[in-house]
Amino acid sequence: MNNENPISPEALKHNTGGRANGTAYPIIAPPSGSDPRRAGGLSVGLSEILSQPPSWLVRWGITVFFGVLVLLLAVSWWVRYPELIKGNLRIVADNAPKSVVTRSEGRLVGLFVKDGQWVKRGQALAQLETTAQPHEVTTLATLTDSLVKLTLNGDLSQAYAVAVPPFFQLGELQKSYQTFQEAFVKTKAFVGNGTAYKKRKILEDDARQLEELQVHLQRQLRDQKSDLSLVKTDLDMNEDLAKDKYVSRVEYRQSLSRYLNKKQAVEQSESQLQNNELAKNQKQQELLELSRTTSEQQNALLQTLRALKSEIEGWKQRYQAFAPTAGRVSFVQAIQENQTLKTGQELFYIMSNNAGFGGEMSIGQYNFGKIKIGQEVIVKLNGYPFEQFGTIRGQLAFISDVPRDSTYWAKVVFPKGLKTSTNRSLVFRNGLTATAEIITEDRSLFEQFFQELMRVFRR
Known part of the structure; x- marks a missing residue:
């Protein structure tokens, strides 16, 4: 088949x-x-479907296509993508830590604080080796401070009543102390023990007596001149009568003698008055000289006192370390007694009690015109990876008007502290570095796409 x-x-x-x-x-x-x-x-x-597709397939296909398109547009409008400007940021305390450094090279013989200890302003922290005994210098410093305070307040009598003890182990301060001690003893002997006061009292009493004598001599001279005027009148009258032979020559001569005696008395009173004026002026000159001597001795004492105080302060700066402000001590490195320190070596940081802090941000000039105060800042700390710890939100509080090295400085505040986006509260440490992103404009994807499309058409 x-x-x-x-x-x-x-x-x-x-x-x-x-x-x-x-x-x-x-x-x-x-x-x-x-x-x-x-x-x-x-x-x-399939050939039949392709040649003549059913109407329901066409309708559903168009519906699904437009539905997906609308969904994409809605998502692009809902999803927002912020425009960011990046910069470097460093978190610092509002009251920055104060460093304590050595001013001279030497061996550390005294360490008076521990790491983390709270101290007061001016509290001694460390002592370097020196030829002077620190306790004698401290006692002398207290004494000079008291004397300076008394002299500035004008309480010189109390200042001279202070007992200045002898010091023999002041090292490089010994010469300045001896100069001060000599001036203090001399001034105290002349002023403090009453010598100058007694001398002034005597001179003032003499001047007062001379003033009283001056008044008496002036009154006496005035009376004598009046008497002389009367005698002169009698003499003139007797002289005329003697010419006419009405009085004898003897009576005339007696009148002349009385006149001459009165005139001589007036001249003597005038001389006494002049001598008394000279004596009074001499007493005033002696009083002025006494005041000048007293003032010179007091000024010399104050000068030596200030010089000694300045030497003590210089000694403290060279051989002692003090807290510049109140706060907590933070050791820069491990140090111990008998360790040799170099000049300018940092020993401690004093962390202030003020817990406030903020961010110092450097911003480049690219897109700088979009930055405004009040804009939100996203901070990513370098020491706390944001993938694990999250980011911190801050806010621009200040922008400098003048750039430095082509960058602008800005201040960032943190209203919520160091609380991250993952709800973690980070511990503040001064000097934390970070990358900061300023949100200049929070736009949707649709707005950005439309803006780019319009930019293309404008070209």
């Missing part, structure tokens, strides 16, 4: 591949055993 499928004339008619010059080329029939419903590798049903 022949298994080949005969080709019908109709199939041959409808399966003509093409014509060339009016000649028909029949399409070769599919091999034996193939599915007669597949033609050209496609099933009949």
Whole structure:
């Protein structure tokens, strides 16, 4: 039996591949055993769908397409992407830690504080080796402070009543102390023990007596001049009478003698008055000289006192370390007694009681015009990886008007402290560094895409 499928004339008619010059080329029939419903590798049903797709498929396809498009637009409008400007930031205390450094080289013979100890301002922290005995210098410093205070307040009598003890182990301060001690003893002997006061009292009494004598001599001279005027009148009258022979020459001479005696008395009183005036002026000169001497001695004492106090302060600066402010001591490195220290070596930091802090941020000039005070800042601490600890939110509080090295300085505050986005509260440590990002404009993806599209069209 022949298994080949005969080709019908109709199939041959409808399966003509093409014509060339009016000649028909029949399409070769599919091999034996193939599915007669597949033609050209496609099933009949699929061919029918592709040639005539159903209306429901078209409708649902369009609906799904526009639905996805609307969903993408909604998501792009809802998802916001902030525009950031980056910079470097350092977190510092509002009252920055104060460093304590050595002013001279030497061996550390006294360490008076421990790490973490709270101290007062001016409290001694360390002592370097010196030729002077520190306790004698401390006692002398207290004494000089008391004397300076008394002299400035004008309580000189109390200042001279202070007992100045002898010091023999002041080292480099010994010479300044001896100069002060000599001036103090001399001034105290002249002023403090009453010598100058007694001398002034005597001079003032003499001046007062001379003033009283001056008044008496002036009154006496005035009376004598009046008497002389009367005697002169009698003399003139007797002289006229003597010319006319009404009085004798003896009476005339007696009148002349009285006149001359009165005149001599007036001249003597005038001389006494002048001498008394000179004596009074001399007493005033002595009083002025006494005041000048007293003032010079007091000024010399104050000068030596100030010089000694200055020497003591210089000694303290060279050989002692003091707390510049109240706060907590933080050791820069491990130090111990008998350790040799170098000049300018940092020993401690004094951390202030003030817990306030903020961020110092440096910003470049790229997109600087978009930055405004009050904008939010995202801070990523270098010491606390933000992938694990989260970020900190801050706010711009100040922007400098003048750049330095092409960068602007800005102040960042942290309203919520060092609380991160993962709800962790970090411990403040002065000098923490970070990367900061300023949110200049929080826009959606749709707005950014539309802005870029408009920028392309404007070009």
